[in-house]
Amino acid sequence: MDSLERTFCSRCSKYVGKHHREIVEPGEIAGRPVCEQCYEAEILRIAEDEMAAVALASCSYCGKKALGRVSTFDMIIGGPGDQFACDSCQQEYHRFLLEYLDAMNAELLELDRATQLEAVRQIYDETEAHMQQWVRQRDN
Incomplete structure (x- = not known):
């Protein structure tokens, strides 16, 4: 034992x-x-x-009824974890994120922990900026 x-x-x-x-x-x-x-x-x-x-909850990006959370990075970077998304925003969020991560997967693994964390913060910021722009384009 x-x-x-x-x-x-x-x-x-x-x-x-x-x-x-x-x-x-x-x-x-x-x-x-x-x-x-x-x-x-x-x-x-x-x-x-x-x-x-x-x-x-309402979608953090467009205000529609939320389907679920999109707080993947909040757990890593210590954010509030209160990002929600509707169905279409959730799909776009994950599509963009997977595409972004796929492009830099090998590079990210080569970095030291502090640099990885900074890279994750950058991915988070770019994902948020993309989502704001995507919702504006979708809704106009």
Whole structure:
């Protein structure tokens, strides 16, 4: 039995956190071990919170009813994580982002961590600028 198997759940302290699953709280670099029961309860709570947030949200780009979040970079660069998009904006956001990343994939992997983070900030800024321009063109 390894040390992970003997670590009790950081949530309930009743069961062993043996499934190598961790919940990472906002602002934490590493998670804490949790048992299967607490993990499933937390995942359900996160999903319910997310569905409620999307139900109330408008697209961050055009103001239409949001379909989901587009906060990919917020998690990496420490942004607020409150970017939402409607169906068409979400499709364009991901199309642009995938095309951009595909063009620089190998280059990004060669960089040191600080330079990678700066590159991600630049990609974020360029994606946001593209989306603003794309919505203006689409809606005119």
